[in-house]
Amino acid sequence: MTTSVKWIWPAVLVGMCLLPLGVGIYPQHVLIVSLFYVMMAASWNLLAGYTGQVSFGHAAMAGIGAYTSGILAAKAGLNPWIGIAAGTLFAALLGLGLGALCLKMGGIYLSLTTLAFSQILHIIIVNEYEVTRGTMGLQVPGLIPEYSKLAYYYILLAATVLVLFILYRMIHSNLGLNFRAVQNDETAARAVGVRVLHLRVLAFTAASAMAGFAGGLYGHYLLLVTPEIPSLDLQFYVLAMTVIGGMGSFVGPILGAFAINILAEKIRDYGEYHVLVFGLVALATARFAPEGLIGVWRSLRRRPAR
Amino acid sequence: MLAISVMNGLVIGVIYALAALGVSLVVGIMNVINFAHGELYILAGYFSFLFASTLGMPFAPAMGLAVALVFLFGLLIERLLIRPTYGNDMYSLILTFILSIVLQNAFLLIFGPYPNKPPLWVRGASEIFGLFSYGNQRLAALVSGAALIALVFLVLQKTWFGRIIRATSQDRAMAEWNGVNTTRLNMLSFGLGCALAAAAGVILSPVFPVTPTAGVPIALTAFVVVVLGGMGSMWGCVVGGLLLGLVENLGAAFISSGYKNVFGFLILILVLLVRPSGLFGRAKL
Amino acid sequence: MLLEGRKISKRFGGVQALSEVDFHVEEGSITGLIGPNGAGKTTLFSIVAGALKPTSGRTFFEGREITGLPADQICRRGIARTFQIVRPFASMSCLENVLVAAVNRHPERPRAALEAAARDLLGQVGLADFADQEARHLNVIQKKRLELARALATEPRLLLLDEVLGGLNTQEIQEAVEDIRALRDRRGITILWIEHVMGAIMQAADRVIVLDQGRVLTAAPPREVVSDPRVIQAYLGE
Ligand SMILES: Nc1ncnc2c1ncn2[C@@H]1O[C@H](COP(=O)(O)OP(=O)(O)OP(=O)(O)O)[C@@H](O)[C@H]1O
Ligand SMILES: [Mg+2]
Numbered sequence: 001m002t003t004s005v006k007w008i009w010p011a012v013l014v015g016m017c018l019l020p021l022g023v024g025i026y027p028q029h030v031l032i033v034s035l036f037y038v039m040m041a042a043s044w045n046l047l048a049g050y051t052g053q054v055s056f057g058h059a060a061m062a063g064i065g066a067y068t069s070g071i072l073a074a075k076a077g078l079n080p081w082i083g084i085a086a087g088t089l090f091a092a093l094l095g096l097g098l099g100a101l102c103l104k105m106g107g108i109y110l111s112l113t114t115l116a117f118s119q120i121l122h123i124i125i126v127n128e129y130e131v132t133r134g135t136m137g138l139q140v141p142g143l144i145p146e147y148s149k150l151a152y153y154y155i156l157l158a159a160t161v162l163v164l165f166i167l168y169r170m171i172h173s174n175l176g177l178n179f180r181a182v183q184n185d186e187t188a189a190r191a192v193g194v195r196v197l198h199l200r201v202l203a204f205t206a207a208s209a210m211a212g213f214a215g216g217l218y219g220h221y222l223l224l225v226t227p228e229i230p231s232l233d234l235q236f237y238v239l240a241m242t243v244i245g246g247m248g249s250f251v252g253p254i255l256g257a258f259a260i261n262i263l264a265e266k267i268r269d270y271g272e273y274h275v276l277v278f279g280l281v282a283l284a285t286a287r288f289a290p291e292g293l294i295g296v297w298r299s300l301r302r303r304p305a306r
Numbered sequence: 307m308l309a310i311s312v313m314n315g316l317v318i319g320v321i322y323a324l325a326a327l328g329v330s331l332v333v334g335i336m337n338v339i340n341f342a343h344g345e346l347y348i349l350a351g352y353f354s355f356l357f358a359s360t361l362g363m364p365f366a367p368a369m370g371l372a373v374a375l376v377f378l379f380g381l382l383i384e385r386l387l388i389r390p391t392y393g394n395d396m397y398s399l400i401l402t403f404i405l406s407i408v409l410q411n412a413f414l415l416i417f418g419p420y421p422n423k424p425p426l427w428v429r430g431a432s433e434i435f436g437l438f439s440y441g442n443q444r445l446a447a448l449v450s451g452a453a454l455i456a457l458v459f460l461v462l463q464k465t466w467f468g469r470i471i472r473a474t475s476q477d478r479a480m481a482e483w484n485g486v487n488t489t490r491l492n493m494l495s496f497g498l499g500c501a502l503a504a505a506a507g508v509i510l511s512p513v514f515p516v517t518p519t520a521g522v523p524i525a526l527t528a529f530v531v532v533v534l535g536g537m538g539s540m541w542g543c544v545v546g547g548l549l550l551g552l553v554e555n556l557g558a559a560f561i562s563s564g565y566k567n568v569f570g571f572l573i574l575i576l577v578l579l580v581r582p583s584g585l586f587g588r589a590k591l
Numbered sequence: 592m593l594l595e596g597r598k599i600s601k602r603f604g605g606v607q608a609l610s611e612v613d614f615h616v617e618e619g620s621i622t623g624l625i626g627p628n629g630a631g632k633t634t635l636f637s638i639v640a641g642a643l644k645p646t647s648g649r650t651f652f653e654g655r656e657i658t659g660l661p662a663d664q665i666c667r668r669g670i671a672r673t674f675q676i677v678r679p680f681a682s683m684s685c686l687e688n689v690l691v692a693a694v695n696r697h698p699e700r701p702r703a704a705l706e707a708a709a710r711d712l713l714g715q716v717g718l719a720d721f722a723d724q725e726a727r728h729l730n731v732i733q734k735k736r737l738e739l740a741r742a743l744a745t746e747p748r749l750l751l752l753d754e755v756l757g758g759l760n761t762q763e764i765q766e767a768v769e770d771i772r773a774l775r776d777r778r779g780i781t782i783l784w785i786e787h788v789m790g791a792i793m794q795a796a797d798r799v800i801v802l803d804q805g806r807v808l809t810a811a812p813p814r815e816v817v818s819d820p821r822v823i824q825a826y827l828g829e
Pocket of ligand 2: 632633634675
């Protein structure tokens, strides 16, 4: 690692700490939401980008976290922090189960099963309105006694740093070496002893836990947990951020999540076009630049324009 | 009550079978799942609404035109999105998923969130065996859906084109050696798969109006049917489609209507646990 | 007997690639596996290594059945392979290619120790200078060497080599034969070796198995094999 690279992360962190100071409530809100998306996109990237598992149930896992924690807090009066831990655990268990269920089958089955899972969850939430308040949404208590955007920002920033740190350590350990080997050539990876199935289930469990964690925090920030969290729209958002930023790179999804969430807010001023716009951009990216903006930037740097 | 549920189950079951046949055709030939299948179903519904209700065309040509347009759109999708990523399952999954969201949002902007309904072909209701009365439009949907399925089978079993399709889904490499132009075949079968979704859409939309996201449960059920029946198995689609239609409607009538769509998924998960290759399938993928 | 196959058959759709193949490999031997193109040699390797499941038949390694085990488990049992059509991890450096194998053999060892061992292995196959280059930039011969280093990093007891001499000149072939012998003599690795360069096999192998159209034609010392009329017929009949 060169010195300049070494200084980047601390510098970014300091920058992120200073960012919300002196801006209004609304920009602070946008930043908080962006942090939620960073956690979602970075953990989805662990699945799709590093282990080739295109899960459509990642938003559903965030929903599991949000509803578990929300219901425990709203109905049983449990401390939200304990609720978030419970939601994280529950999402991890579900991830373990789903991952194991899809193990023997190819990639298409995994996508189908996770899509079905997210649909089932949606139906359950809407039907069990006595517990979940259905589409109205469940009011949940906040994480801190006095509501303050700035405090929430720092909580989510800390959570994001934690999630990213864990992901970074995973990717830069033996595990990450194995991920890359599988990504390059699954057959060859197996032939040198990589436990491909273990890796996939492990990644699925870890990513689900992270989504559950992010979802739990997000719910307690919004103070209202609705079926919007475990929705296909949110899933799409996470996917588009990762694809546009650069699937399979560590930084790509982080930048993608920030850039797209902030841009989406800008576009929203002109009407509800943002999903369509990002859909088209994501479509073009996946088609013409499958390694995302990071990939484009890298190849430009590798071969400077003549 | 039971009889009506059974009839409803058959109507929707035929539609599931039709939609699933489209998915299965594409999976069999290209090993690709089109996540925008349901949106193409909806698109055909909107087209037939547009031509028949807004432009005042008679319903039959309106439907034909709708299916033809979706077929062309399918060819375009194959050419622009699927072919360049052919062989990379992951990207075709991602691309068609994004496409489905794009289409949903385009529908929302163009047609709004409210249900749209093409005109009925027939009005009134008939007494069935003198036992209960049932809407004529639903009967017509049942009959035309069944007829269309029969037509698909006829084409697959009896024609030269059908033989190529079957041979290619059995053994792609062999078909290539025998001079099948698999690139053109891919495009054609993808288009036909989309056209089958469209056919299901135009048949069912007078009964169940279309909304931007109404395609999601239909497509999901079609996927479930395809997995249930065994990837690429045509008979599996028909049996699976009818079975799922019946289970859903009987389940809705006697267990819980809110959980209608869950029954299919639960069956899917059970089947995957005990028989990952589906009820009729050979192991593939 | 280190490796044994009993009545192994494999069908691909309409192609019967192997029919009821019985064979064995003695511990400490260099065993050649030869036969005309399409005889089923690579298919047999893939079945032994767990990359393919046989349609029927069983495989045994060190007296224990390994039929149908996943490839990674078979690797941990001590069987490593190279691929006829090379499959390096293209976007990883040569060092990382070897490291992948090493960390899965010894997950408990610190990375630095594994890295040193991996560099050492790269040196032994003549790729010391390429350690930090991405594998995609190597030429085919270098890629084959990289695969050899990767296979050795799994510390196999049995090494399956699939046409490692392709593209080498006479001088280089001679050196490669010496290297492969050294693997057996110095490290005690048993070798099963598919090769079309007949001279090399005749020189190095203790025993040669001949496959033709998915069947074992004969298995004998090289001298006997070259004079066997059935073998000559099989090659001329190509
Ligand atoms: N994955 C596969 N699918 C279908 N057929 C296959 C497959 N792999 C091999 N075959 C067929 O099986 C037969 C044996 O192939 P194999 O590669 O084992 O031969 P080989 O002896 O290694 O030949 P070569 O000397 O050319 O490498 C051939 O007819 C081949 O076409
Ligand atoms: Mg071969």
